[in-house]
Amino acid sequence: MSLAAAATAQAQASTSNFVAEHLKSPDDLSKIVALRKKLLKEQATLDAKLKSGAKEQLEATREGLLKLQATKKDMAGIREAFAEIEALADGADSRGAKTKGAEAFAIITEVSQIHRNFVQTATMLQKLSALPGQVDELSVWLEHDQEDAMGPATYLLPLHFHLSKLEAFRNETVQTARRSAAADVQNQIADYFAPLDNLVKAFEEHLFALGRNIMDLAREGRTNVVVKVLKIVDKESKEDEKAAAIRLAKKANLEGASRFRSVVANARVIKLYRPKVLGGMERAAKELFEEAWNRFAAENPMGLLNNLDWIYKDLELVKEEIAPLFPEDYNIFRWYVKAYHKILGTMLKDRILATDPEASSLLTLYQFTKEYESTMKQELGVDVDWLKPSLLGGKEQEIIDDYLSLIIKKIDEWSANLMSDEVRAFVARENPPDEDTEGLYGMQGAVILFQMVNQQMDLAADSGQGSILTRAIDHACKAMANCQATWMRVLESEFKKQYEAKNPDEIVGGLVEYVIALANDQLKSADHAEALQNRMEPLVSQKYKVQIREAIDNAINGFLDVSKRCTQVLVELVFADLRPAVKELFQFPAWYAEGTTTLITETIRDYSQDYASHLNPNLFEVLQDDMIERFLLAYIGSLRKCSRLRMPGAADRMRQDTEDVMTLFTGYGREEEMKEKLEVLNQIIGLLTASSTMAFLSYWSFAKAHGPQLAFVEHIWRQRDDLERSDVAAIMESCKRKVAAEGLTEIPETGATIVHRAMQAYSASASTGGAIGAASSLFANVVTKVGGSMMDTATAAGGSGGWRGLLGGGGSSGSGASRIPPSA
Incomplete structure (x- = not known):
């Protein structure tokens, strides 16, 4: 677009804007006459100003041209004068011969040069x-x-x-x-x-x-x-x-370079005072750092970091006293900052970092670099670009990673050594476990493990980085999980040895005591883990709290699993002794006449008294639940296995068994809860004593609580010697129709019942040929699943500490140093 077109477009736009501004409504049309007069007046004023300006500009241009012509005449005159002088100097006439004046000028020139030489000499x-x-x-x-x-x-x-x-x-x-x-x-x-x-x-x-x-001179006031x-x-x-510059100009043959005094330029030696003085200042700074190293780091390199405050004082002196003395182009404060920064960084990398320091030293070094940068920026106003590269050459994160690696390495080493010693003592059982002032057995593992873990977590927390602390806790929890897995393997191995031993002389005694000690120790570890969580969570942001809580919750869950398995093993050790008695349940004549169940309950009572004396009360409650579960599995399983029930003797004996068992388990408290668990025996007694006309009613109350269990019920009725098979068939037909009509499932909505689990054990025994072993295996699987959900339930109910409520409240006790001989 041309300039004229652009000007036209701009004028049109300006006119449109003017019209839009003054003619906003129909009433404004009446103002057109006044507006026209105003515009004509403004136009006349502008025309007058333009004429006056054009006249002044014309006069200035004319005056400039006159001066240029005068200058041109002066230049021509000067040129003519120089030409005349040159002609006189050459002294040549029209024939080319030198004139007398030229000869005289040459003589004068030579005499002048001789005189100058004499003067210079x-x-x-x-x-x-x-x-x-x-x-x-x-x-x-x-x-x-x-x-x-x-x-x-x-x-x-x-x-x-x-x-x-x-x-x-x-x-x-x-x-x-x-x-x-x-x-x-x-x-x-x-x-x-x-x-x-x-x-x-x-x-x-x-x-x-x-x-x-210079630094010392300024310090002494010699500015x-x-x-x-x-x-x-x-x-x-x-x-x-x-x-x-003269040398370069002469070398490049630049115009006018020959006029400089070449003697002075060529003779001068380039001194380079500025870089030499700055180099001396840098060497002085290195000597300061070397002196500090010799004084404070000769024996312990980390001692240097605690004695470097003089750096900030020196730089403050430079900023306040020395920098105003230097020319600005020196940027002397920046120079000193960068010089000190470079020297210190080299010393830290070559003399500390290169020696593979310990984790605590790495952390101290990392923290020093952060404090150093903060002080430089905030107190001295140092530009961040002056501190590049960083003191450690960008290896700060690498240092933190190395620091974390050392923590992880220590956790792995110490936990491995601890488990080696603990497992060796558990398997050998040469000495009884420790016993505290309350008589509870215990081991040193929990105390030692968490002393080590807390020490390392404190080191991780000192880093000031939530990610480092979280990663350290996560690895510590993984180490705990490895310990828990090891204890599970050792526990199963030792229990298997004792369970399958043919001769008592083949096994090492004291397993019961050590299992009790391990259960207490694992519960104590859960307490310590929760305390660790409560101590570490406030140190990190919400982002890391979730990760820490999840890791420690898993560790607590693992400790509870081991404790739970210990109670299972303790229960199984009881029933391992009771294998002969369990085989006689519902067998004639032993069960009817000799009171087999009385023998079982007395044996359980003896074991329970020992357990109660040395097992954590919370775990003892769990053990009692496991014990009654295991008894019912064995009892109901034996009933399912019996070939004949002699009535009414079988019913009378079962009533007496129920009373004995009720007396046994309610003796340790929680009477209503125990009665609820044992109610299944009363329901089974109802099935056992019901007449053919009332059998369906007894069955239906049983079925609503435990599911149809048709095979189990039919077996009981068929083994009763007081019911005809035809009656049993008729009753079962009614039961099956009712079950189908009501849509009862084998497992009630509330979950699998003890009868269902007993039937599973019976089915397993039918395929393996060992009823007791099948019941034991089923019991272990069942209670593991029940116990495995404890942590989840507790977390949902009241956080990671809620598991205590599920165990009955209260914490575990520490283990003392006294010794007692293992019980029989």
Whole structure:
């Protein structure tokens, strides 16, 4: 689009906006006349201003053109004058011969050059003769300043001023000699200037020493000395730049380069004072760090980290006192920060990190780097880019990972060693388990395990990272799970040995005591795990609380599973002794006459008394539930297996058995709960005593509680010697029709009942040929499933601590140091 078109479009847009602004309603049309007059007036004003401006611009342009013409005339005149001078200098006439004036000009030029040479020679001789005295005097000045390294440096600037002149004289003299003088003359000149060279060298050493001590000078209040040093460095840096620029210009044959004094430029030695002074300052900083290392880290490298506060004080001094003395282009505060940062980082990486420090040292190192960066940024206002790369070269996360790996390694090592010792003691059973003041058996495993775990978790918490603590807890819980799995295997192995032993001499005694101790120990571990959870959760955010809770809940669940299995084994050990008696249940004549169940209940009572004395009360309640479950499985299973029931003797004996069992289990409390569990025996007695006309009513109350169980009920009625088979068939037909009509399922909605589980055991015994072994296996599976849901139920009911309520409340006791002989 052209400029005219653009201007037209803009004008149209402006006009539209104007009309839209002033003509907003029909009433505004009456204002058009007034608006037109206003616009004409504004147009006249603008036209007048434009005419006046155009006139002024025209006058300025005319004046500029006149000045350009005058300048052009002046340039032409100058050019003509130079041409005349050049013609006079050449002195040639029309025939090409030199004029007298030209010859005279050449003679004058030669005489002037000779005069200048004489003056320069005289001046050089004068300077050469005065040089030794000047060197001696300047040496005295230098010695005076060197006597007090932290003094006012009175002669520093005068020394530099005079030495600079002497150096320039030396450089020109040496350069001139190199062009025209013989080698022996050059050697003589070099020898003559040797004292000056030594003095210059000593001066530079003194200057660089002051540069190295800039921090100390500022600390002593000698900021004026710092300024003198910087003035000298700045002066020499500019001279270096000037000489280097002349050399580069001459080398590149740039226009005008030949006009510079090549002698001075070529003779000067580039001194590079600025990088040398900065290098000395860096070496001084390294010496500071080296001194700190020798003082604080000679025996313990980590001691250095506790004695580095001087870094912040030094940098504060630089920021407040030294930085204002330096030219801005030095950025001296940034320079010091980066120098200290680099030196410290190298020292930490090469002297601490490279030595494979322990976990606590790694954490201390990591925390120091974080505090260091925070202090630098917040207190000193350091730019984050000045601290790159980080002190540890970006290995901070790697350090944390190594730290976590060391924690994990310790957990694995200690838990493996602990389990090795504990399992060895459990299997050998050379000494009785520990017993606390309350008489409860116990082991040292729980205390030692959680001492170790808490120690390592504290180290993980010290990292200040929720992810590290969570990962450490998760691994600790996995280690606990491994311990639990080991105990399960050992427990099953030792129980199997005892259960299958043909001769008592083949087994090691004391298994009961050690199983009790293990059960108590595992419950105690659940307490410790819950305490760990309560202590660690507040240290992390909600994100990690969920993970920690889940991991520890699983660990608690595992401890409860082991405790539960221990109670099962204790129950099975009882019934292992009762195998002969269980076989006689419902058998003639033993069960009818000799009171087989009385023998069973008395044996259970003896075992229970021992268990109650040494088993945690919460676990004893669980054991009682397991014991009654196991008894009912055996009792009902024997009933299902019997071949004949002699009535009414069988009913009378079963009533007496029920009373004996009720007396046994209600003796340990929870009377109503025990009666509810044993109610199934009364229902079975009802089936056993019902007449043919009343049998259906007894069955239906039984079926509603335990499911149809038609095979079991039919077996009981068929084995009764007081019922005819035809009556039994008729009753069963009625029962089957009722069950079908009501839609009763084999397992009630409330879950599998004891009768159902007993029938499962009976079915298993029919296939394996061992009723007692099948009942034992079924019992273990059943109570494991029931116990496995304990943690889930407790968590849903009241958090991870809710499992205590399911066990009856209260915690486990610690194990003491006293010993008792194992019971029989």
